[in-house]
Amino acid sequence: MVGPVLAGLAGTLAPAFGLMRGGPDLEAFRALAGWPGLGASVRLSLGTGLAATALALAITLMIVALLQGTSAFRLLLRLLSPLLSVPHAAVALGLAFLLSPSGWLARLVAPLAGWTAPPDLLTLNDPAGLALTAGLVVKEVPFLLLMMLAALPQTDAPRRMMVAASLGYGRGLGFVHAVLPALYRQIRLPVYAVLAYSMTAVEMAMILGPTRPATLAVQITAWMMDPALAERGRAAAAALLQLGQVAGALLGWRLMEIAAKRALARLALTGRRGARLDAPLRPLAGMLALLAVAAVALGLAGLGVWSVAGLWQFPDLAPETLTTKTWSRAAPGLAEASAMTLGLALLAVAVALGLTLACLEAEARHGLRPTTRALWLLYLPLIVPQIAFLPGLQGLALLTGAEGTPLAVAAAHVVFVLPYVFLSLAPSFRAWDGRIAIAGAALGAGENRIFWRLRLPMLLRPVLTAAAVGMAVSIGQYLPTLLIGGGRVVTLTTEAVALSSGGNRRIIGAYAILQMALPALAFAAALGLPALAFRHRRGMAVT
Amino acid sequence: MKGLHLDRLRISRGAETLVSLDLLVAPGEVLTVMGPSGSGKSTALAAIIGTLAPPFRLEGRIWLDGVEVTPLPTRARRIGLLFQDDVLFPHLSVGGNLGFALPPGLRGAARRARIAAALEQAGLPGFADRDPATLSGGQRARVALFRTLLAEPCALLLDEPFSRLDADLREQIRSFVLDRARDRGLPVILVTHDAEDARAAGGSVISPMGLPL
Structure with a gap:
């Protein structure tokens, strides 16, 4: 995993310092400094990224601390996987449909406000990046929630909460004092990944973010895709600036962690119980969770309705007529993009799954234990912003002539699919009952036979789930597909984002719905196939 | 010796x-x-x-x-091994568990006959297609024993x-x-x-x- 990231970074450094033109010089940085939007763009990236991460973390912590054990929490858990599998672009497009001046929210308010035409309000692409922040938050809350739920069993949370409660602490403050320190240690890497992602998100910022200037990542993408190769140097310089900015933000976040830890220790000494905080905070946590889920769900519903809408005037809440015209007219393009999307995903997932299984099996056979450092390596492609090393990888792809080929794009997808497939599969793979392997060996089976006949079939469900996670990641990839594909490899995601600026909502809806449906189908298959294969094996049922 | x-x-x-x-x-x-x-x-x-x-x-x-x-x-x-509990392979049928243990030399009908004979001896005739999870504790223990013995x-x-x-x-x-x-x-x-x-x-x-x- 380190290879492509380092190669990409090197490939970004070279043009930034003019090494392609006989440098080294600082020409590219001068060109960057000469761009009038630079200051605002940098501030925007930093502001939306930090705000989105802090909000998403706060909301997730409130949900975990205050809602656990309630029926709302159980419902949320059931919605978690579907929410996670929706690609960023589809979430952003759905939210855009919801928030725009002619969206559902405005239509709801219209009768009260007396609007007969869409109001002249900048609810989308607002210069402060509020819509973008909201989009990032609703997309990251499910991710952080999943990470926290995975980490909680290692924190002895129920007993700690009981101790805090028996000392008279409220749920919220008891959680903060007794569980949070141990929990945060476990989720630090995912939080860093969220921060790095939020600061550098491209497709969400293109759809929801401000335009003049756009966030730095969006501007870099525009420069990268500029047909005049002259902008490549400036893009590379900006990518380095972005990398430095993310590093700075991570450092700042770390300092805030330390400060927060000290503040918590002081707060603990005061002995304040915070028992009265729970009453107002619990409904608030419930509302925020509902809001996050509803924003995604309503947005996606909006996409679906628009894709079959005939005439739909403002401020009607539903279209007057329904039609399949949009779908039938877009069918050829949709089919082509779907085939490419699926092909790339299957290829990338096959490679990632093969590598993951080989790694885990080697770990099991040779009794290796993964270290924290190895885990960092795995997270590297998730933490180092795509926008910082993809321009370099694109340069390498150009040099080798691989740019624009689906194979090169699939290879780039592997870099991002592999960590997720590994993280998804490793716990189940390691938790497999080792006595099965001993029983097999005592019956004369070699290691390969044990792997293919016992371990792999018994792990069919988690293997397919990991594959579905990988499919969802690959299907959602925008920047690698765009940059390594040179704009010539068209997937549902690149097409949906490209269409988003055009404003034909019906077509956008159709692409976004398919973009969302493919991962959902993969997850359905991951659930359905093992159930079908093992329908006569009660010992293989989900427990 | x-x-x-x-x-x-x-x-x-x-x-x-x-x-x-x-x-x-x-x-x-x-x-x-x-x-x-x-x-x-x-x-x-x-x-x-x-x-x-x-x-x-x-x-x-x-x-x-x-x-x-x-x-x-x-x-x-x-060296054959019987565990504390039977450790039957949950994804295979009873016959599949026995077949896993049988050395590869036998093929086809002869192999199936050998499995059927082992089930007969175990007092479980006709159990080849059964799901191990549906067997009683005693039945499972006998399947586990014969699985071990079939590996010779x-x-x-x-x-x-x-x-x-x-x-x-x-x-x-x-x-x-x-x-x-x-x-x-x-x-x-x-x-x-x-x-x-x-x-x-x-x-x-x-x-x-x-x-x-």
């Missing part, structure tokens, strides 16, 4: 010696290694089947029918194989297993913490350190 020979077998971790055995189990004979949990019984067992974890140090040799098996991997040792082992290790069964069933299965082992002239080592098991086995009873009990 026929039988299972533990030739000055010594297992230690750090400065502590956990197992010290020097003995021969003749064909058809049962040796019981008894002790409370944590006394090194399982360690001795892991050493004999070849799954000893790295922190343990093994000295001495293990011979089976005159061949030294100490350097061999588990699958090549030809030259010795048998029993890791408290009866401790999860009810008292009645336990006696019945115990004699069933031991009779089959004696019929085939297998040297048997039984590891248990239960004095009743040890008495019923009929052979000598020692501690993991080799002291007679």
Whole structure:
């Protein structure tokens, strides 16, 4: 995993310092400094990224601390996987449909406000990046929630909460004092990944973010895709600036962690119980969770309705007529993009799954234990912003002539699919009952036979789930597909984002719905196939 | 020399010696290694089947029918093992579990006939297509025994194989297993913490350190 990231970074450094033109010089940085939007763009990236991460973390912590054990929490858990599998672009497009001046929210308010035409309000692409922040938050809350739920069993949370409660602490403050320190240690890497992602998100910022200037990542993408190769140097310089900015933000976040830890220790000494905080905070946590889920769900519903809408005037809440015209007219393009999307995903997932299984099996056979450092390596492609090393990888792809080929794009997808497939599969793979392997060996089976006949079939469900996670990641990839594909490899995601600026909502809806449906189908298959294969094996049922 | 020979077998971790055995189990004979949990019984067992974890140090040799098996991997040792619970493979049918153990030489109808015959002997005729999860505890224990025997082992290790069964069933299965082992002239080592098991086995009873009990 380190290879492509380092190669990409090197490939970004070279043009930034003019090494392609006989440098080294600082020409590219001068060109960057000469761009009038630079200051605002940098501030925007930093502001939306930090705000989105802090909000998403706060909301997730409130949900975990205050809602656990309630029926709302159980419902949320059931919605978690579907929410996670929706690609960023589809979430952003759905939210855009919801928030725009002619969206559902405005239509709801219209009768009260007396609007007969869409109001002249900048609810989308607002210069402060509020819509973008909201989009990032609703997309990251499910991710952080999943990470926290995975980490909680290692924190002895129920007993700690009981101790805090028996000392008279409220749920919220008891959680903060007794569980949070141990929990945060476990989720630090995912939080860093969220921060790095939020600061550098491209497709969400293109759809929801401000335009003049756009966030730095969006501007870099525009420069990268500029047909005049002259902008490549400036893009590379900006990518380095972005990398430095993310590093700075991570450092700042770390300092805030330390400060927060000290503040918590002081707060603990005061002995304040915070028992009265729970009453107002619990409904608030419930509302925020509902809001996050509803924003995604309503947005996606909006996409679906628009894709079959005939005439739909403002401020009607539903279209007057329904039609399949949009779908039938877009069918050829949709089919082509779907085939490419699926092909790339299957290829990338096959490679990632093969590598993951080989790694885990080697770990099991040779009794290796993964270290924290190895885990960092795995997270590297998730933490180092795509926008910082993809321009370099694109340069390498150009040099080798691989740019624009689906194979090169699939290879780039592997870099991002592999960590997720590994993280998804490793716990189940390691938790497999080792006595099965001993029983097999005592019956004369070699290691390969044990792997293919016992371990792999018994792990069919988690293997397919990991594959579905990988499919969802690959299907959602925008920047690698765009940059390594040179704009010539068209997937549902690149097409949906490209269409988003055009404003034909019906077509956008159709692409976004398919973009969302493919991962959902993969997850359905991951659930359905093992159930079908093992329908006569009660010992293989989900427990 | 026929039988299972533990030739000055010594297992230690750090400065502590956990197992010290020097003995021969003749064909058809049962040796019981008894002790409370944590006394090194399982360690001795892991050493004999070849799954000893790295922190343990093994000295001495293990011979089976005159061949030294100490350097061999588990699958090549030809030592059958019955666990505390049956460890049937949950994704395979009863017949699939037995077929997994049967050496690859037999094919097609002959293979199926062999599996059917084993089920007959186990008192489970026609059970080949059954899901192991639908069997009773006693039935599962018998499938596990015949799975082990179909792999044609030259010795048998029993890791408290009866401790999860009810008292009645336990006696019945115990004699069933031991009779089959004696019929085939297998040297048997039984590891248990239960004095009743040890008495019923009929052979000598020692501690993991080799002291007679």
